[in-house]
Amino acid sequence: MAESISTVDLFCGVGGLTYGFEQAGLTVKAGYDIDPACQFPYEYNTKAEFILKDVEHINGSDLAKHFSDSNVKVLAGCAPCQPFSSYSRRYIDKQSKWKLVQDFARLVQECEPEIVSMENVLQLKYHSVFYDFTQQLEYLHYSFDTYEVNCLDYGIPQTRKRLVLLASKFGKIDLIQPNHEIQKYRTVRETIGHLEPLLAGQASKTDRLHQCSKLSPLNLQRIRASKPGGTWRDWSKDLIAKCHTKNSGKTYSGVYGRMEWDQPSPTITTQCFGFGNGRFGHPEQDRAISLREAALLQTFPADYEFVAPNEPVIFARVGRFIGNAVPVKLGQVIAQSLLQHINKFI
Template sequence: MTRSISTVDLFCGAGGLTHGFEEAGLPVKAGYDIDPACKFPYEHNNNAKFILQDVENVRGLDLFKHFYGSHIKVLAGCAPCQPFSSYSRRYQDRQSKWKLLQDFARLIAECQPDIISMENVLQLKHHSVFDEFTTYLKKFNYCFESYEVNCLDYGVPQSRKRLVLLASKFGAIHLIPRTHSPEQYKTVRQTIEHLEPLSAGQVSQIDWLHRCSKLSELNMRRIRASKPGGTWRDWSQDLIAKCHIKTSGKTYPGVYGRMEWDKPSPTITTQCFGFGNGRFGHPEQDRAISLREAALLQTFPPEYEFVDSDKPVAIDIVGRLIGNAVPVKLGQVVARSILNHIEQNH
């Protein structure tokens, strides 16, 4: 069945969604992104071609080249929405805050894929641009359903909630039922405890991606004073940052925090490699989580590579690629939902 399907992944990033699709058996022909740093991880780890191009300049005819010869056309993507999320610096200069989602809708109109998948921030559903997007779907006779997905329900070991929309010209399309109940939620311990210990700033000799940021003397004192699940309010007064003493800073207790072994991690962001950027401290080692640990919490397989081994690793760039990604397991869930739908309706 899958031989007759072609998928294109817009805003593909480092390939989290594409990898999930391929692992579930849904073939992907190409991924589009404007960030050149995405090319190596996307093509090295996936059987799809990376195309460095701004989606604003992509036309339906461009996508038809990838769909040629296939009976079923699938268009997937996560259009970054600047008003809600720092999803990606690579799109921040847009004049219209909704332009990327509008470009996604335009491509739907131009190439008329059979099935559409869109993943985005939850808040999008409460804004008029989402209504405009679904109006496009109605205009072109798509059946669609949107879901507020708790990634924990599908085996992702982090607290991450996302909006997932599925649309099809074949009939009603549904997300598969959740695969994990609360007592089955994956934890930090299950995900990263097996990795070798590191000191702050150290790089593993076994896995070059298992590397973590250095800590200043002050931040080393802070992390040593931190306990799993605790906050900076547990510290002595001399360790507390001035910005947190202000009223505006008192609502951010999670920064400079340690993760807890037997709970899921917080949402992995583009700044997850920094101890002061969230609850990104290792549960017991005096350091922030490593890039490999962040990738595993995003459910990338342990062998997934983000930079050519011959090239230097820029920790901020790789952190951005990991934090921006769709969790691989969420990609699997979307792909399985699409394949179930095709089997039932086509």
């Protein structure tokens, strides 16, 4: 049945969702994104075509060409989540960013795929744009449901929670049951404990993505004073940043922290390579996690290439690639749920 199903991935980035779909056995014909830097990792690691195009300028006929030989059309995507995230609530122009979800809804109407899948941050469901999206699905006679997914329940080694919407012309789609109980949650040690040790600012000679950012002398002192799972409150007063001594900064206990070996990691963000940007300190080495370690925590395979051989590794760019990606295993979970559903009805 999987051979007669075709998927288009909107907002595809470097291919986390597409790769997960392919690992589950689904064919992804194309991924659309506006970032040209995503083309190499997307096409190198997946079998799909990368199309550099703003979703605003895509129409139903553009998508139809990818579905010409398919019995079942799947339109999937994760509109960039920053406008709905609590991390960026103060400085993102939400109204302009909401248009991405509105364009997703427009393409559903123009293309009417049998299956629609959307993944995003939990906060999206509290906004009118999400209500409007679901109203459009009802108008087009889709059955749909939304799921608050704890990624730990599906073998993803980080405390990441996501909103997954699944809609179908055939009937309700059930998300497959969790396959990891709390006592079997995957840990930081299981995921990155095998990688070679590094010093701050050092890069591996065998894997150039396994490199970590430099630390200033002050931050080197701070990480040496940090305990796994601890906070900056454990430091001596001379190491504490002035902003954290103010009432407004006292609640930010998760920054400048070390991960714990035998616990899952925190949510991997676009700034995960910086020690001061969250609990992104290595559990025992005096450095932030490397880009490869971040990618592994996002369940990308160890050989996933993010940068062309002739291009430099730019931390901000690769960090954005990794932090914005749909975890590969979550992509697999969604695809397995779709296959289970389609096989039930067709």
